[in-house]
Amino acid sequence: MRKFINGRIKSIGYALKGALLLIKTEHSIIAQLIVFVVLIILGFVCDISKQDWINQILAIGLVLSVEGLNTTAEKLADFVHLENHPKIGFIKDISAGAVTFAALSCLVTIILIYYPYIINLLV
Numbered sequence: 001m002r003k004f005i006n007g008r009i010k011s012i013g014y015a016l017k018g019a020l021l022l023i024k025t026e027h028s029i030i031a032q033l034i035v036f037v038v039l040i041i042l043g044f045v046c047d048i049s050k051q052d053w054i055n056q057i058l059a060i061g062l063v064l065s066v067e068g069l070n071t072t073a074e075k076l077a078d079f080v081h082l083e084n085h086p087k088i089g090f091i092k093d094i095s096a097g098a099v100t101f102a103a104l105s106c107l108v109t110i111i112l113i114y115y116p117y118i119i120n121l122l123v
């Protein structure tokens, strides 16, 4: 049991290290984090509901997770085959395509959360 718990604690450590590496080294993640920090500030400014916070946090988490996996696919592809190859191009394209799905759902979620507040500001 102790071995199991120590193993899980070690894994969490590696995972946190990986999350930190993504934040420190990946420009796409850094750019998205800046947008998400703005959204979090906007959430406080608009005083959005608990359900809206849950939706926003899930949408942000979805994009960051899929972007992280896309980065993994890109790094693996470059490690396996740095030279140009149609299959590597295909793998990188579909991996980026997965990010597009996540980003679109995030965008729709954010629009649905904030459009009542924006309409309120305009009228």
Ligand SMILES: Nc1ncnc2c1ncn2[C@@H]1O[C@H](COP(=O)(O)OP(=O)(O)OP(=O)(O)O)[C@@H](O)[C@H]1O
Binding pocket: 028, 074, 081, 082, 083, 084, 085, 086, 088, 089, 090, 092, 093, 096
């Ligand atoms: N080795 C390769 N062989 C064929 N096509 C490639 C290769 N590397 C990249 N490409 C093509 O270029 C596109 C961009 O690849 P790249 O690795 O630069 O991704 P990126 O999203 O621009 O990366 P980053 O996250 O570093 O900005 C890929 O989606 C693919 O179409």
